[in-house]
Amino acid sequence: MTIPETTNTTRAANPSAIFAPGLLDGQVVLVSGGGSGLGRAAVLELVALGARVAICGRRADALEDTAASAGAACSTHVCDIRDEDQVDRLVDDVLARHGRIDTLVNNAGGQFLAPAETISPKGFRTVTRLNLDGTWLMTHAVATKAMIPAGPDGRPAGGKVVSVTLSPHHGLPGMVHSSAARAAVENMMRELSIEWARFGIRLNAIAAGQFATDIFMTKYPRPMVDAAAGLVPLGRLGTPEEFAWLVAYLASPAGDFFSGSVLTLDGARDNHTGPWPAAGSADAAGNPLTEARQTRDPSAQAPR
Template sequence: MSYRSVFAPALFDAQVAVVTGGGSGIGRCTAHELAALGAQVVLVGRNEARLQAVAREIADDGGRADTAVCDVRREEAVQQVVSQILARHGRIDALVNNAGGQYIAPLETISAKGWEAVVSTNLTGGFLVARECHRQWMKAHGGAIVNIVADMWGSMPSMGHSGAARAGMVSFTETAAAEWAAHGVRVNAVAPGYIASSGMDHYPPEAAPMLRAMRKTVPLGRFGTEAETSAAIVFLLSPAASFISGTVLRVDGARPQVRMGWPMALPDAQAAQRAAIRPFEGFHRGTTPKVLSE
């Protein structure tokens, strides 16, 4: 089997795409799709074993993938890894700023260290990688950047550190789009809602009932898929989005529109089978998170 992308084959031929957080979840899926469309993908992350495993998957599927171990929170490490990617591959046409992470905690329990760790990963790290890709290549040659944020409209109770960081990344996206447009660089963001991704299995067991129930707050009545998120990312990187910059594309089934007093009804069985809301399962290696299959 191969990735069932809706985009044209060879769309990213001769291009180099960097995907941070490429060892799992949405990053892994996006790397597979970009490679299936002809890109030389470079997977960046802290866990070398995971990166190598995804690179082998892509190679087995006929694509090209390289790996680069890097903690995106460390400025010198980011500078070095971007330089190394350019030395090895000669260009960086696209960046998917996907590395991130958070944990469930009310604000009053979050330590300064915990706050800084989440903000550093989800905001500072993304800024550093984007800045270096721009400085070292895109400023002179153009390119496209997609930052991955989250459904933080209405903020994120129980994940206030992540909500603050993601909101900051939206502002960074808008600022970078304005400042870097003169160099032919487009900067956008994708905001995934409740996506059935491997990241769900990283939360503690006591969170499982809440995670399984989240789909009931989504007007489309289900979780999104990694492939649906990847498709949004790939679109924003593609020539079809050449006049789109500084925006956020939500992939959330209208979740932020839920309001008190609105008589939301989940789609019935017949409606759920309509092509307009049927899940897109393009990722041939995608699996259901364990917490959702229990």
């Protein structure tokens, strides 16, 4: 096992727009699904802050593309997180290379859009196996191999786990398989935050709404993509950088007291569909309609 470095001098060329340089110096972060989309954005931000980042995924070309942008601080590992043996080898490899894992970002996941009645048992299992089982395998392997074992001071090494789920929480029509799996992941983070607190492990979930990633803009039907921003009260999609900043925040000392939380990052989409006031609930100037109230005569005696 290699001895962890205390600092990282090979940061990404582009500094963070939010956080101080060196915020994550000496930290090692493992990011699943780091080859594209939100995972890639998180990797670039973490490296910019001084972390050494190991990324995994099924496509070597996507991983290498991210690593080319991130620089020498990023290592790539081909792994199918649904396979227990592959996950075990991945964690062993990361520990052999970096000596520690401070934060695990469970970003890998996926689903397909389909009405519930058309989803076969196999299709349902495929999605839940990736989003739920894969997240469990990664979390369990990292915890038991890197975070629960004693560190140099004889105490558990501890660490952080950030699992990416989906918003809104009140139903995603056409994605019943993913909705079920992501809800289970959120509850798993809550439950483990209690059990593993004694090891100094903090676990949270980020419920991500719609973000303007290449994947979102090209994978789903065009009418759905075009309508997405209109369903968000803030009136826009999120940027990948905004997601990456939250991941970095949780990985930093500022996130040390977060555990067992679900942080919803969706422009208020989880609370309301579309802008407010909605059509039919605004006057000609776009102001919310108000209730007409009777005016009480101030000279009249107050009712007893």
